[in-house]
Amino acid sequence: xxxxxxxxxxxxxxxxxxxxxxxxxxxxxxxxxxxxxxxxxxxxxxxxxxxxxxxxxxxxxxxxxxxxxxxxxxxxxxxxxxxxxxxxxxxxxxxxxxxxxxxxxxxxxxxxxxxxxxxxxxxxxxxxxxxxxxxxxxxxxxxxxxxxxxxxxxxxxxxxxxxxxxxxxxxxxxxxxxxxxxxxxxxxxxxxxxxxxxxxxxxxxxxxxxxxxxxxxxxxxxxxxxxxxxxxxxxxxxxxxxxxxxxxxxxxxxxxxxxxxxxxxxxxxxxxxxxxxxxxxxxxxxxxxxxxxxxxxxxxxxxxxxxxxxxxxxxxxxxxxxxxxxxxxxxxxxxxxxxxxxxxxxxxxxxxxxxxxxxxxxxxxxxxxxxxxxxxxxxxxxxxxxxxxxxxxxxxxxxxxxxxxxxxxxxxxxxxxxxxxxxxxxxxxxxxxxxxxxxxxxxxxxxxxxxxxxxxxxxxxxxxxxxxxxxxxxxxxxx
Numbered sequence: 417x418x419x420x421x422x423x424x425x426x427x428x429x430x431x432x433x434x435x436x437x438x439x440x441x442x443x444x445x446x447x448x449x450x451x452x453x454x455x456x457x458x459x460x461x462x463x464x465x466x467x468x469x470x471x472x473x474x475x476x477x478x479x480x481x482x483x484x485x486x487x488x489x490x491x492x493x494x495x496x497x498x499x500x501x502x503x504x505x506x507x508x509x510x511x512x513x514x515x516x517x518x519x520x521x522x523x524x525x526x527x528x529x530x531x532x533x534x535x536x537x538x539x540x541x542x543x544x545x546x547x548x549x550x551x552x553x554x555x556x557x558x559x560x561x562x563x564x565x566x567x568x569x570x571x572x573x574x575x576x577x578x579x580x581x582x583x584x585x586x587x588x589x590x591x592x593x594x595x596x597x598x599x600x601x602x603x604x605x606x607x608x609x610x611x612x613x614x615x616x617x618x619x620x621x622x623x624x625x626x627x628x629x630x631x632x633x634x635x636x637x638x639x640x641x642x643x644x645x646x647x648x649x650x651x652x653x654x655x656x657x658x659x660x661x662x663x664x665x666x667x668x669x670x671x672x673x674x675x676x677x678x679x680x681x682x683x684x685x686x687x688x689x690x691x692x693x694x695x696x697x698x699x700x701x702x703x704x705x706x707x708x709x710x711x712x713x714x715x716x717x718x719x720x721x722x723x724x725x726x727x728x729x730x731x732x733x734x735x736x737x738x739x740x741x742x743x744x745x746x747x748x749x750x751x752x753x754x755x756x757x758x759x760x761x762x763x764x765x766x767x768x769x770x771x772x773x774x775x776x777x778x779x780x781x782x783x784x785x786x787x788x789x790x791x792x793x794x795x796x797x798x799x800x801x802x803x804x805x806x807x808x809x810x811x812x813x814x815x816x817x818x819x820x821x822x823x824x825x826x827x828x829x830x831x832x833x834x835x836x837x838x839x840x841x842x843x844x845x846x847x848x849x850x851x852x853x854x855x856x857x858x859x860x861x862x863x864x865x866x867x868x869x870x871x872x873x874x875x876x877x878x879x880x881x882x883x884x885x886x887x888x889x890x891x892x893x894x895x
Contacts, residue, residue, distance in 0.1 A: 604656025
């Protein structure tokens with residue numbers, strides 16, 4: 417009996433690996449087939465508005481980042497002087513570059529302010545919803561709004577499933593990989609592939625080529641958020657367009673991008689994932705519907721703290737009367753609270769957008785957090801920094817719930833607790849878009865901003881997607 421048990425134990429891991437490999441192989445083919453054959457009229461009616469809202473939100477975030485985003489002016493300058501092909505536009509500028517480089521620039525712009533859409537279960541859909549499909553569409557030419565939205569849905573749904581397979585088992589990588597970058601390569605690749613009209617085999621090769629390029633070290637987060645951290649969305653979008661172009665040119669990269677022994681989950685996450693999550697309900701249930709839009713330009717980890725502070729402000733708490741602040745939350749918030757000195761006085765916008773103390777100081781002083789808070793002047797706001805310096809974080813347990821408690825000069829204490837952040841309506845998203853457009857390197861007049869928002873929210877009626885970039889970049893012909 418002991419020998420039987422021993423044999424069973426020795427073969428069980430091999431059996432699990434074989435089953436995982438089979439499931440992953442099927443998943444790679446299924447996602448390639450889904451992306452390459454998806455048609456606009458097959459997409460559920462309630463998914464289309466989500467895709468439009470994602471494009472609107474990502475577009476606005478990109479325009480604001482042309483002047484506010486860390487490392488973004490430098491990226492635009494470098495690419496604009498590279499003598500590149502003038503295929504696709506860098507949003508909010510007069511610069512046109514190759515499709516790969518436009519995807520790089522716009523991917524960096526979309527995420528640079530940490531203002532783009534995200535949800536824990538499905539990932540950073542803002543990162544993949546615009547840059548790669550748009551760059552590919554402009555390079556191809558005459559891509560209708562319906563074709564573009566189909567590519568957006570393919571990119572977002574593939575990204576959602578790649579994230580979901582990991583999150584369902586709460587797998588981890590020891591905190592050394594930046595999932596928002598690493599797990600966005602595949603969605604960006606299928607988004608560009610769908611625009612270029614690649615078939616299932618070529619799309620599968622684009623996925624393989626994406627795996628060969630996939631990267632995302634968390635070192636830039638763990639060591640203080642230098643400016644380059646802000647543009648991590650650039651890399652998967654550039655790689656996605658590159659992969660699609662190579663696959664279109666006949667470069668074969670047939671491999672199982674998810675399967676052991678060296679697929680993405682085995683390479684990074686120790687093989688801890690659920691293969692069936694990649695395909696269950698594919699084409700029927702759209703996980704991208706879980707996406708959440710950000711009301712503030714910070715890491716989503718800060719939003720509950722900001723909302724708790726806005727509640728205290730609504731209760732009449734004046735920051736001049738506050739002597740100290742205590743933030744309560746689970747240990748998962750630790751990277752946003754430490755190192756304490758840098759979080760209380762962030763050296764740059766990327767670090768500030770990941771600081772609980774900075775967000776609390778800004779909200780209690782000004783009632784909210786806005787893009788201007790991450791300008792040079794905003795980072796040196798003495799009132800907010802003074803309050804951040806008096807903020808202490810107490811973290812324990814695994815909870816996502818947070819509370820903020822203030823002690824007033826008279827010795828009394830007030831507390832606000834947040835469990836579920838409020839959702840954003842379409843009207844709120846439009847106001848956010850209008851605010852973002854004010855920071856564009858080529859600012860638009862209010863009527864043009866409203867016209868642009870209306871066009872994006874009615875993309876299915878647009879004959880050529882390039883019209884929205886022409887308006888955003890103030891092309892004289894489009895105006």
